[in-house]
Amino acid sequence: MKKVVPKIYLALILLFFYLPIIYVVIFSFNESRSLTAFTGFSLQWYTKMFETRAIMEAIYYTVVIAVIATIVSTIVGTIASIGLSKSNRVIKEIVNQVNNLPMLNPEIVTAIGLMLFFTSLNIEKGFWTLLMAHIAFCIPYVMLSIMPRLRMLDDNLAEAALDLGCTPFQALTKVIIPQIKGGILSGALIAFTMSFDDFVISYFTTGPGINNISTYVYSSVKRINPSVNALSTIIIVVITIVLIITNVVPMLKNRRNKNNEKIA
């Protein structure tokens, strides 16, 4: 009895978490427009989705923005973090506090700040403002994930590299960066998911005709559009596949290694 209750509780929580996901997948195959009654199996919303130009464009912009924002914010964030780790206390404190602003402020405040900023400069909102905004809010997260690694770094190693004839650039690429690779990688991953999923900041900084998946979904809720379910299902399937590859494959490898050890 004592062991059953916690299990049921967890099962209910998981049901709550997965209910909308299951729902979306089921209704993406619905024959009718209805979101409440399943009338029969059909793939029409998938074909409609691929035929809807706005959806295809939203997917395109989401991916392009996420990829560019990830690359740029990872490079800038890495360079800035390395510089910051060698700076004095005052500069460290200032940069950390400034970086905290977009992370602690409500997203909507960061978003309208950027929107007012672009408009004040008479920059027309669109692809470039969207990209700039994404880069701006991604960098602090990249730095947050790299800084702890740099703190653990042994300064003497880079000094030794310089003593042994490395140029500062070589010391950077051959000594420092390989040691903080883990932090850079997880920073890039955070940046990508942040950018890919962002709604609030995108909503306020994009211009007419440029939508990402989030702003498209928001603009299409006024009329029921089951193609959104089809789109969501595809996103869910892609994320699940990525998760299986990143989580299950290492697990299987581990198990195989263990078995090999046993045989040996």
Next chain:
Amino acid sequence: MRGFKRLVWPYMVWAGIMIVIPMLIIVFYAFTKEGNSVVQVKLTLENFGRFFQDRIFAAVLGKSLVIAIITTLICILIGYPTAYIIAKMKTDSQATMILLVTIPQLINMLVRTYAWRGILLNLDISPDVKVYIGMVYNFLPFMILQIYTSLSKLDHNLIVAAHDLGCDDRQAFMKVTLPLSIPGVIAGITLVFLPAVSSFFIPKLLGGGSFVLVGNLIENYFVTIGDWNFGAAISLVMTIIILISMYLTKKLDYDKEAR
């Protein structure tokens, strides 16, 4: 080596332009009236006066705070047992459970809220309940993960020691486990309360058009009405309220530790 510190300078310029200046612009708009040009700037407190004098705005602000506080409490009440049960499992199962809690979060928040809209569409429940479901759904994982992190760091020997010293299970939980997991709860509160106060698409998608929280107010004044000065003033009031509540939450934590 010393020369490396120059690497941060370009970013300092960038952060000044893209993070600090936008915040200053919000403050500037909040304290000025429409039709600003750099040549003639009229400082005014009118925007704030209008916000605090009008009963409707005060009511919206109050409702947003109440909804955010209740959402946070529900997340603690549901999330604590969840985190506790997970933390008591075998290490392998713990990792699997945490992954299962994380996976839905990887799916776009808009997409998930859109799905709830479909589920709740024909259910005969009040808009308030629908908004609560959407908020708890979106923010509960933050609470679970924070509490789980602090529970899993807990040294099991402390509980064994408590039992040795004559505590029963309940006492050991109340006197050892619970106090030591409070930092996780506090971190969870920040992560839930903050997005809950400022959320605007959850009330809009689930509560319907007439369901207005402070985030919707800001959206309306910027997107539909186009009164940016007033919108900026509302954002500033909201930010200050959030900062104060975060400060109070942190203080609660320190006071507990000091005792």
